[in-house]
Amino acid sequence: MNEAGSWEMPTELTMLQETARRFMEKVVLPEEAKVEHDAFTLPEDVLKRIQAEARKIGLWYVQTPAAYGGAGLSLLAQCLVAEEAAKCRMGAYIPACGAFGFDPPNVIFKGTREQIEKYAVPTVEQGEKTFVAISEPSGGSDPARAIQTRAERKGDRYVLNGTKVWISGASQSRWGIVFARTGSDRQRGNITSFIVEKDSPGLTLKRIPVIRSYSPYELSFVDCEVPVENRLGEEGQGFALAETWLVHGRVPYAAATLGIADAALRMAINWARERDLFKGKLADKQAIQWMIADSEIELRAARLLVFQAAWRADLGYDIKVDASICKVYATETAGRIVDRCIQIFGGLGVAQEMPLERWYREMRIKRIGEGPSEVHRMVVARDLLGGQKAPVLQEA
């Protein structure tokens, strides 16, 4: 609270946000302007150069603990950075075009010292990507029951057999975390996670073309051997170890969608002020004013839900319900705002010379990935009405 009795972001966080914003405008956007509309990476040399610049100012692997080379930001600070980092054409799925690195699944830091040093530390050092493989053809909404990939222990190895689908970043990564069943019952207590190297014999990848150019992959495991020392935690601890990371991850995920909505809205406002139609500016028409006003109202409401969830997490509260609320509201709001902004631009809104049509396609995935809206509503309803334990949800 400030002296006037209203809520205010701490100064050090607004400074961080301003730093991220300036970096995006001065360093990232000019480089992104040189690559094609649907690109999901910058040329290797350019990426390395801007990563080095981001690293110098502390915007490097912001979710990763400082002890392992990251910035170790609070969840609230991560949200401010996520919102700014999304404000580029590829920002819905490649924040800051990769300039701030690609945080590994935070559950790796629950692993052994050797696991962290062998896998996470070089990844952060070299600016690499990683993948997380939970979803399967049998369903991603309720993975604790749906996972059929089996990991059978044979001496000092586990042998993995099964299929994962929709796995983002798999082909561009050296390693990832794979969730597999180590017990016979369809219970969350029988799921174990493993660090798996992409080039392991018995693991093959197939691209799955989807609505976005950054394709996910199908991962097929046929007698794929993983050393016992690559098991994270104990057998059956897969979801228990990952739960806090999965829940907390939804909050910056939601923040990023608001970054895109905010960028789209500012573009639409500028356009409405300039465009002449029916003897006046587009901005003079009440139908357009209401689209703009509704978008700003919903954007502010969504942002406060995101801040509230992050702030409570930083204070140590269980934010499972807060995270579901902000994930549903932010992703649905951002989708609606981008849609309205396209309407304000007319034909230009769906042209590839603007980022809007790309954002429109990518925003559509946000209501499915990281747990579909319906499952998050179920989490909220169960909290209000009582009932079974909330389901495990996952990322996209």
Ligand SMILES: Cc1cc2nc3c(=O)[nH]c(=O)nc-3n(C[C@H](O)[C@H](O)[C@H](O)COP(=O)(O)OP(=O)(O)OC[C@H]3O[C@@H](n4cnc5c(N)ncnc54)[C@H](O)[C@@H]3O)c2cc1C
């Ligand atoms: C582009 C993309 C990238 C992804 N990246 C990854 C990744 O990197 N790693 C990974 O593991 N997964 C990833 N996913 C998978 C994603 O997490 C799943 O798609 C998601 O969890 C939904 O699972 P499903 O597609 O199997 O749908 P299903 O589980 O079959 O659900 C289908 C639909 O049923 C409805 N539904 C489900 N449960 C309920 C309920 N209780 N009440 C009412 N309706 C319900 C929802 O509308 C849901 O969309 C990605 C998906 C996409 C599209």
